[in-house]
Amino acid sequence: SQTIHQWPATLVQPVGSPLSLECTVEGTSNPNLYWYRQAAGRGLQLLFYSVGIGQISSEVPQNLSASRPQDRQFILSSKKLLLSDSGFYLCAWTLGSHGYTFGSGTRLTVV
Amino acid sequence: QQQVKQSPQSLIVQKGGISIINCAYENTAFDYFPWYQQFPGKGPALLIAIRPDVSEKKEGRFTISFNKSAKQFSLHIMDSQPGDSATYFCAATSGSARQLTFGSGTQLTVLP
Numbered sequence: 001s002q003t004i005h006q007w008p009a010t011l012v013q014p015v016g017s018p019l020s021l022e023c024t025v026e027g028t029s030n031p032n033l034y035w036y037r038q039a040a041g042r043g044l045q046l047l048f049y050s051v052g053i054g055q056i057s058s059e060v061p062q063n064l065s066a067s068r069p070q071d072r073q074f075i076l077s078s079k080k081l082l083l084s085d086s087g088f089y090l091c092a093w094t095l096g097s098h099g100y101t102f103g104s105g106t107r108l109t110v111v
Numbered sequence: 112q113q114q115v116k117q118s119p120q121s122l123i124v125q126k127g128g129i130s131i132i133n134c135a136y137e138n139t140a141f142d143y144f145p146w147y148q149q150f151p152g153k154g155p156a157l158l159i160a161i162r163p164d165v166s167e168k169k170e171g172r173f174t175i176s177f178n179k180s181a182k183q184f185s186l187h188i189m190d191s192q193p194g195d196s197a198t199y200f201c202a203a204t205s206g207s208a209r210q211l212t213f214g215s216g217t218q219l220t221v222l223p
Contacts, residue, residue: 032209043200043214044155044200046212092211101157102154103154
């Protein structure tokens with residue numbers, strides 16, 4: 001069966017520090033991968049998506065970047081965090097014909 | 112530009128009652144309409160979904176009603192239970208990359 005792993009679960013980082021969040025999917029090949037951010041009490045905003053290794057599409061210009069070094073690995077990064085980067089970051093995958101499966105999320109607090 | 116509008120923002124229902132959440136979309140290219148349920152601190156989980164060639168889909172106590180001409184769809188939760196208390200998101204997808212556009216969410220509280 002397919003599973004998605006996302007870590008860490010929580011993270012507290014100072015302003016200006018770098019960020020690396022990792023997401024991996026098991027049990028499938030060539031999935032579409034997505035990064036979403038959810039601000040407190042609000043909806044989900046699509047940040048990046050990838051349909052293949054090395055293929056990254058950005059939905060919102062911002063302080064973040066994404067990479068897909070392997071078929072089932074998706075990484076969200078920042079060189080210098082801002083206070084506004086705080087939020088709940090969610091990774092998701094799909095094979096295209098069905099709804100997304102989301103990871104358990106990373107709660108990021110920038111202080 | 113918000114392409115999926117969801118209402119109400121919050122909803123309080125008595126146990127055993129019917130919960131109804133509504134969504135409207137603008138983009139006629141959307142071809143798949145899922146609903147997600149999210150508990151605090153967790154990722155959203157797919158609840159039920161419908162394609163635009165179907166007017167209604169039922170799974171247990173959960174029903175999606177879909178009106179293609181009005182570009183509206185809704186989630187009905189029958190016999191609502193306290194365990195249904197969560198945030199519900201409607202969504203729509205299109206395109207080869209299957210990007211999901213989410214509604215703003217409805218916080219449902221079912222009173223015991």
